[in-house]
Amino acid sequence: MIDLRGLKSKVMVAAISILAILPFIPIVHLFFTVVVNGIYAISQNFPGFFYMERSIPGSGVIGGVGPYIIGTAILVSIATLIGVPLSILIAIYASEFIQSRLTNVGDVIITTLFEFPTIIIGLMTFALISVLNDMIRIYLLIDVELPKFSVLSGSIALTIVMLPFLYVQIKESLRSIPISIREAAYSLGLSRIKANFYIFLVYARGSIVTSILIAISKIMGETAPLLFTAFGSDFYTISDPGFLFKPIGSLTLAIYNLGLSPYEEWIATAWGAAFILLLMVLSLYIIARYIARGAYLR
Amino acid sequence: MITIKDLNVWYRDNKILDNINLDVPRNVILTIMGPSGSGKSTLLRAINRLIEIYPGVRVEGEIYVDGVNVFKARTEDVRRNIGMVFQIPNPIPNMSIFDNVALGPKLNKLVKSESELRDIVKWALEKAYLWDEVKNRLKEPAAKLSGGQQQRLCIARALAMKPKVILMDEPTSNLDPVATNRIEELMVELKKIVTVVLVTHNPAQAARVSDYVAFLYKGRLVEVGSSSQIFTSPKNELTEKYITGRIG
């Protein structure tokens, strides 16, 4: 007798395997094209590709993504410097005062923004700065305008993108600390701040560092929240003392704008920028995974 | 040394401890025993107010340690003067042996110099009978020690704060008999320098080490007395049933 059940099982398993391999084809193709086109673009203008400014179309010169690399680095660093301490502080509060009303409200509001359409975060930052400007004008009666298109507002937008993710991750890490460790810390007479900073954060550092690295790699690849905030610039702006209040470019904005252009040089530049961005994001990601694995081994 | 007056503890709507009154003299071992769920751990954690890290707990009454009402003092100061050892050995696993012991003195700024810190750590480890075993591996993570060693490390950690009282919450329940034996010896030795409050559900252990015994049942303090009195002529029927193993 034919083993119908066994046959069906084999057929289905084979079908699943084929369906499972299917999604890898575009991803592998994407990798392949980014690497090939990117390396080609960079090799056409090496090492100028890394530090020059955007070329003029028709000049035959590919690249110059220097200002974009610096821009991404600045935006991401500022967002990280604001976002990481902020999310650690509120995550500590939420893990220490689980039943506090403030924690409950915070949980609802912050997780609202978790995995959220980032273009809205850009819009909201733009709106927030408008509100702040109105408040400054009305209540402080001084004529100061916070620039809407600036490094600062771009960083704020990125901070808000990374905050919910970090908050949820760090809070989970802290809440999963065994109660015995909490008792040990508090039995030594440590304040909540000291216990968290010297013991709990150290105890959970593996998973927290992983979350932070993944959060950084996330915001590094964000475009939409920067459209109305960082705005984009094709020049080096950091030589200007007030550059924090001026627009700045980023690798992602450059890929978006150059990729949509008709010029060969600019499209090649976009591929080169994509290659650099991919390299940056993935190396952070791989480091994060490595640390995570180490954390599990502990 | 420790005086507990009219202590009541609730968790949400349940009363965990009901009107506890207790006196503990200086430099003795007092054992609180009772079946699980009787509130012994809660009573122990009330003394250094560790109970307050659990949300939903409400405490009423007074506890004096060395003449100070702990509920009027700062929590940090209270806990600093009272060492505690737990059921599960809980050194911070990814910190070194040295750092685990140094943690309290360092973070509470009890020492002025590095050398003073080293002296304290050495003293505490010696007192905990651990120094000889670890003196050459102080930089290794605490997680590498055996269970009994970890528990002695926790005792050293508590001692390093130079406390007047040490609370022990079933410190041997997760250890093998050999390690248990060593800890028990250590306790008797420790009472020369501190007052020990021990929680156990093992009457035999209570009989071996304690000077005084308190028997707790369903949140009430049933009987308090010297060790010999409780184990030879308990006044209460419940106490007798418990030490003879008929409830528990």
Added chain:
Amino acid sequence: MVSMNISKLILISSILILFIVGISVFYMSQTNINPIQQEGRAGYTITIVYDGQSISLDLPSTPIVIIGGGSTFVNPQMQAWATKFRDLSKGLVTVNYQSIGSGAGVAKWKSQALDFGASDIPLPKDIYSEIKGTGRQFIQIPIVAGAIAVIYNLPEWDEAKCGNLRLSGEVLADIYLGNIIKWNDPKIVSLQDKCGDLLPDSPIIGIHRSDGSGTTAAFTLYLALVSDEWKNSVGWGYTVEWPRDQLGYGLGGKGNEGVTQKVVSTPYSIGYVELAYALKSKLPVAELLNKAGNFVLPNATTISEAVKYASKKFPDPADDWSIIADKLLYLEGELSYPIVTYVYLVLDLDYNDDNKNKAIKAFLTWILTEGQKSENIVEGYIALPKEALDIALKAVEKIGSS
């Protein structure tokens, strides 16, 4: 031991990042991208000769970044001017110009997010009177002229044999209205001198801007001038509703670059872009019917001819230019190209900052004089005639003096 690895890894990765940033910064300083470091900039001035007189430009004492934005059309020209002037001023004046579309440029200038806005059309009447009403002192000046070219992607058409495709305003309006669906429509065929039979039986894909733009405003204004149906059913503005989209034969592109890119990659498509973009893309450009009845290509001759007639109609920079907007298109003249556009800068007369006033004044004076010389004009743009420049220069003089 794991903990050791973590800190090591973080250390290594941060060193790596610092290394990359370090290399970039090193090359920046090497390649003179950062001219601020150079000495001798205090009290530095630039002297230029205009109309036989020498003018010295008063530069700010500290480096200033001027933020401008708007018209995507003027972007290549503005970038060329900005780069040149930054070198000339030894880094004292950097113009950060962003091509975000004219509508955005004006809106952002109005909300003071930008120092100046650049637009392909004058300030609309209501915006003009609204800002005027707040008492803000501002001017509009034309800085350069250009033309909107109609580009097409028609594989069957051989320019060498047939010449460039010929189109008229009415036909363009009919195409974007959806009245003409296919390339071999009799209305298109009848305009052609020869090769009319080569026009294929394929639907025309009408490509247009998806973002708000002055190019769209100028193009739709032109269509409204030549077609009453267009004027009544669509109108003109930065963003309009394209009837052709609703038939499924339309496609949007972001910026002039986006439209060019879409035309390049879409066979049987037609689109409108600023001439500079058309020339750069190597796409064929259609000949358009002018008012005098001739088919003309956009080039220096035909545009200059149109500019000559238009500049006679320019009002004062402080006045409302919107009332003459429709008088500057589709002009008389045998060779006049019909869709000639001007880039207008809107700027304040006082920035409440002496250095910024100086920077903007110097930059504008330079682009209205030296900047109009052929070596500084990018291909596809046309310098303004002297009469127009004189009016603008007089207005720029007033910056910071009030």
Added chain:
Amino acid sequence: MSRLIEHPLGIVMLLVISIISVMIIFLIIQSIPILLYRGLEFLTTSSWNPVKEEYGILFALGGSVVVGLISVALGAVLSISLAVFVAEISPVRLRSIFVTLNDIGAAVPTVIYGLWGLIYLAPFLYDYVMAPLSTFLSNVLGVPSRPGTSIFTASVLMAIMIVPFSSAIIREGLLSIPTHLREAIISIGATKWELIWIQVKMVKNYIIGGLLIGFGRAVGETVAVAMVVGNVIQPEFYKIFLPGYTVSSLIADQYQNAEAYTYMVSALFAASLFIFIVGLLANMVGLSMVRRK
């Protein structure tokens, strides 16, 4: 006990909460004028005519929903298969390779997907899918045009982008099934397929949750979609071979010159409020499904 702020750290929490609340409130306030001005027509008509101050965003809402639905429909089978394959079928030694590839797919910045989609995916789909199918389905799906930017292309791109993401969530569910349950199923003589099917049914919550979160992503994604969706105002958004708009790509295109018109800013904020609500619902329901045990 009932004090609002129980520790100085609470001030930081309060600050973060108030900033985010101000942003959300502002989003809502900004949306009100257009809803008062146009009423329900704003949601039920398709027009974007700033010259006449006529705004109806049905075309963009429709585009967003269609992109979300098609990408989830395409992604569902693929992501379940991928998760099952990694958790059950692939050799254990290769598993980490697949997991890494999958997770890297989820980590690639969306703008890179957009660039790739514009240059490789759109022409490919035009040549091999849209053009052949449209020869006999043009009435239903519309006639595509080169370079292949269309709602369909955006949907396929989004499907490619959400598969790694959804499948990671489903995989997590599969791997969280206790070993003793698997052993129990095997011990009653189940075939591999039956084992898989029983487990898939057990992680239904994860599947629905993962796909809902994927839907939220597809609806909210901006740049990748804006690069391939075609960007035209086209009321027949259900003809998926035609170019169209989604709400987020409309915002990305139109926001910059919105302030030149009276109601456009409000219209864009109201439109974003829509993806806010859809995204929020998808996320909240999705997350609660995943967390429910």
